[in-house]
Amino acid sequence: MDKKTVKVIAWIIVLTMILTSFSFVIFLPAAFADTKEDTTSKEYLLNRLVEMQNYMEFLNKYYKDPVNYDQLMDAAMDGATQSLEDPYSVFYTTDAESQQFVENVSGEYAGVGLTMTTADKKHEVVSVNGAGPALKAGVEAGDQVIKVDGKDVSALNTNELVQLMRGEKGTKVTLTILRDGQQKDITITREIVTTASISYEMKGAHVGYIDISGFDSDVATEFRMAKAALVNKGAESLIIDLRDNPGGYIDGAVEIANEILPSGYITHFINKDNVFESEKATGIAGPTMPIVLLVNEETASSSELLAGALQDNKAATLVGTTTFGKGIAQQIVTLSAGDKAKVSVFYFVTPNKKTIHHVGITPDYVVRNGTVGSEEAKAKYLTFAPMSEDQKPKAGDTGLNVYGAQQRLSLIGYYTGDITGTMDENTVAAVKKFQKDEALFAYGVIDNTTKNRLELAAYSLAYGNTKAGEDLQLAKALELLGK
Structure with a gap:
């Protein structure tokens, strides 16, 4: 290599170093500048919305296939909601999805009045609502639903089957059922069905038993009537069963706590680490009586609010297993364009401000029921x-x-x-x-x-174990109440 070539290479290296250094000098101030933005400010949001609009317009103009702005906006809304990493916050892309949630919580819907279970692609009727149209049409517990309006339903899950059986009040649906090996078509006219959240009975001469399966809009009234009926039958103590109760309206749990607690806090609501509201007993509760509350790992949400309220106020003894641990409340919001979303808006904690979310309520007596094996x-x-x-x-x-x-x-x-x-x-x-x-x-x-x-x-x-099938939790409750 001659001297001229070496000199040229040397100048290239020097020039490269100068340019690299210059670029570093140019960008160095930006690296150390205070560029942190307030990502919670409205100004930041507006700037990003403009950016998102520009990007969507770019997609509309240059993407290889036609672009639907409605689809893009739904995806953006859904993505924003999913970024919260909260499984209970949902952006609904259809009215049917949001309506299903409202119906499940309210306990009122237009349908036939059947409770279903699914196993091995077989849909079996667990119970028939006593006030629903399916009972009048002749559907019985134990029937297997194999078709709806002629459509085979073996590939559907329980939720999909239920949605197929629901519809507008006054419309008809034909269920093909299998009973004792024989197929039968039953046509049912859909009606407004109200699910009962409470059932009750006496357990012996002096112990009343109330099972609460959910917290719908009428649960407090149902509880009040059930308790009064049991007292009239001679109940001097009470077992309240919240096992497998997924929750529902918070107001229902607060009202039932108010029926039991003579005084004290019921719960506190927290948003962004601040208590913004507290619920207290109003003093309307009647005479107190010994209460045992049954809970398990599927006792969730509003059920845990009630369990925590009674436990902290020493108004009930809890028996069972640690509860699910869902201590957040959701609200349905309707946007200006008509879209709906379910959003977690606050935490609720016990009267003593013990956390429920991801923790649950630990019972006073941990008792596991017997198992039959699997x-x-x-x-x-x-x-x-x-x-x-x-x-x-x-x-x-x-x-x-x-x-x-x-x-x-x-x-x-x-x-x-x-x-x-x-x-x-x-x-x-x-x-x-x-x-x-x-x-x-x-x-x-x-x-x-x-x-x-x-x-x-x-x-x-x-x-399985030697106590297979036995309700050891209920037995413990009866023992504590002295039966």
């Missing part, structure tokens, strides 16, 4: 790793004990993450919750006692 659970259980290592895993540890514990926690419903064998944050939380429910020291370490309890719980779910 072939599906048994097949999983037989593949589980043994928890045979001597170590007692804590946060951050790995090993066979952790792997086996995750498998068992997943089977019994405490853990939903990946089975990794690593004691991560979610695994520690699941172990703590299990220990708490088992009345063990809840410190998140898989000690020998915890391993034994996990093994027993998983085995019982797979193979």
